[in-house]
Amino acid sequence: MKEYEQFLELAESELLLVKKIIDDEEIREELILFHIQQVIEKTIKAILSYNRLTAK
DSSP, rough: HHHHHHHHHHHHHHHHHHHHTTTTTTHHHHHHHHHHHHHHHHHHHHHHHHHHHOOO
């Protein structure tokens, strides 16, 4: 599996988690936002990896 595919797989897993917890009022908003940020970060890393660029 290529690196960008691994990042996308991780992003998809994080997104699945977000979908499961987003309406749960017992979970702090900050934690939900953290996982949303992780989805975005992993997606950006996948794009950079696909284009053979590195994040600094």
